[in-house]
Amino acid sequence: MSERSYNLISWCAQGHLKPLQIERAEGLYFYDAQGKRYADMSSQLVNLNIGHGNQKVAEAVYAQMQKLPYLAPNLGVDTRSEAARRIVEKAPANMAKVFFVNAGAEANENAIKIARMFTGRTKIFSGYRSYHGASYGAANLTGESRRFASEPGIPGFVKFWNPHVYQDILPGETEAELTKRLLKGLRAQIEAEQPEKIAALFLESIVGSNGILIPPEGYMQGVRALCSEYGIMMVCDEVMTGFGRTGTWFAVEHFAIQPDIMTIAKGSTCGYVPLGGVIVSQEIADFFDENKLWCGLTYSGHPVGCAAVNAVLTIYEEEHLIEASQEQGVYLLEKLKELQEKHAVIGNVRGKGLFCGVEFVKDRQNKTPIAANGKDPDGFMKNLLQGLLQKGFYTYHHDNVLIIAPPFIITKEQIDENVAILDEVLCEMASKEG
Numbered sequence: 165m166s167e168r169s170y171n172l173i174s175w176c177a178q179g180h181l182k183p184l185q186i187e188r189a190e191g192l193y194f195y196d197a198q199g200k201r202y203a204d205m206s207s208q209l210v211n212l213n214i215g216h217g218n219q220k221v222a223e224a225v226y227a228q229m230q231k232l233p234y235l236a237p238n239l240g241v242d243t244r245s246e247a248a249r250r251i252v253e254k255a256p257a258n259m260a261k262v263f264f265v266n267a268g269a270e271a272n273e274n275a276i277k278i279a280r281m282f283t284g285r286t287k288i289f290s291g292y293r294s295y296h297g298a299s300y301g302a303a304n305l306t307g308e309s310r311r312f313a314s315e316p317g318i319p320g321f322v323k324f325w326n327p328h329v330y331q332d333i334l335p336g337e338t339e340a341e342l343t344k345r346l347l348k349g350l351r352a353q354i355e356a357e358q359p360e361k362i363a364a365l366f367l368e369s370i371v372g373s374n375g376i377l378i379p380p381e382g383y384m385q386g387v388r389a390l391c392s393e394y395g396i397m398m399v400c401d402e403v404m405t406g407f408g409r410t411g412t413w414f415a416v417e418h419f420a421i422q423p424d425i426m427t428i429a430k431g432s433t434c435g436y437v438p439l440g441g442v443i444v445s446q447e448i449a450d451f452f453d454e455n456k457l458w459c460g461l462t463y464s465g466h467p468v469g470c471a472a473v474n475a476v477l478t479i480y481e482e483e484h485l486i487e488a489s490q491e492q493g494v495y496l497l498e499k500l501k502e503l504q505e506k507h508a509v510i511g512n513v514r515g516k517g518l519f520c521g522v523e524f525v526k527d528r529q530n531k532t533p534i535a536a537n538g539k540d541p542d543g544f545m546k547n548l549l550q551g552l553l554q555k556g557f558y559t560y561h562h563d564n565v566l567i568i569a570p571p572f573i574i575t576k577e578q579i580d581e582n583v584a585i586l587d588e589v590l591c592e593m594a595s596k597e598g
């Protein structure tokens with residue numbers, strides 16, 4: 165019996181799937197039924213930051229299961245208040261409270277509602293180059309093609325072009341000039357949409373699934389200023405970037421900005437059990453002292469999820485894993501830049517912390533993507549992933565960008581070993597073509 169006999173699997177036609185059957189996993193690696201080892205160079209879905217099989221999390225979860233596996237969200241439990249306190253303490257200084265949910269999409273759904281309740285406005289802005297989740301509201305926030313199945317969209321949801329520096333920058337233009345140009349366009353769009361009707365503007369602090377897009381110099385600060393000017397809630401989606409992925413606790417720290425709302429999930433429990441959250445500013449938290457919070461979930465602040473949060477936060481702290489993400493990230497980026505010099509098919513490499521993207525182009529001059537809009541006409545990305553997988557390097561891609569985001573426990577030797585595999589596969593592909 166294979167995985168697809170009874171399961172429907174995300175984001176693909178089912179008929180020709182041959183999912184790998186995995187038997188066990190530990191640290192950086194997982195192993196298939198034949199004992200073959202794979203380096204997890206994407207931390208699964210960029211969530212398994214502490215690596216596979218950490219027994220400290222398993223023990224904390226088990227202990228909570230034995231002690232108090234479930235309580236309704238309106239009853240107090242230490243594990244939950246402790247998890248909320250610890251998360252808020254890591255967040256920017258203006259952040260005050262967390263509303264717990266089960267995952268990233270739900271975090272964004274509830275952030276939409278909270279922003280609407282707080283402002284009394286309805287419109288929602290988000291970027292075309294974004295992924296915010298697959299449930300109805302989150303899919304409507306999402307700019308890329310995964311929103312199409314949820315369309316026609318929710319009235320009042322407006323998309324804007326958020327930056328892709330490598331592709332957007334004009335010859336001779338500086339990053340600061342690009343930022344100025346994009347912010348001018350965004351301001352015009354806000355003005356055209358009746359700013360007094362706009363409740364929130366959503367942005368991934370650094371775009372993840374859509375290709376590791378680091379905003380140009382001054383962009384996030386400029387968006388923050390625009391939101392403040394028009395009374396729009398700035399919502400930073402930190403579902404993928406939160407909890408050290410970019411080398412800081414939250415990616416907003418790179419831009420020294422304070423959003424009004426942040427959404428979290430993945431790295432809060434590293435996938436050991438599901439949990440997400442919406443972190444809100446003091447001002448928003450105060451508003452809900454007198455106004456009813458029209459949000460609720462049976463599993464909001466599930467004690468087992470919160471036990472995982474507490475265990476994972478302790479691991480990040482005691483093992484200095486956020487610092488490791490920063491340090492190993494610098495090393496990984498250096499190695500990827502060396503590869504770029506060798507392979508003309510690599511147009512750009514970029515990253516912050518252990519959050520790197522390798523962008524493949526047909527020619528460097530025109531930066532023509534080798535795959536785009538969900539299509540891979542030459543099968544380049546498919547062949548690349550297959551070649552990597554055969555040699556025990558597991559990751560995924562979005563269009564022409566290979567995502568490289570291993571767990572923070574990766575060593576420099578393991579980085580060398582896996583960058584060498586990428587080099588080898590690219591050489592083999594080039595020699596087949598030539």
Ligand SMILES: Cc1ncc(COP(=O)(O)O)c(C=O)c1O
Pocket residue numbers: 209267268269270272295296297298368372373401402403404405429430
């Ligand atoms: C930035 C971002 N937001 C939201 C989500 C949705 O999270 P989930 O799949 O946990 O619903 C994802 C998932 O990849 C994400 O990367």
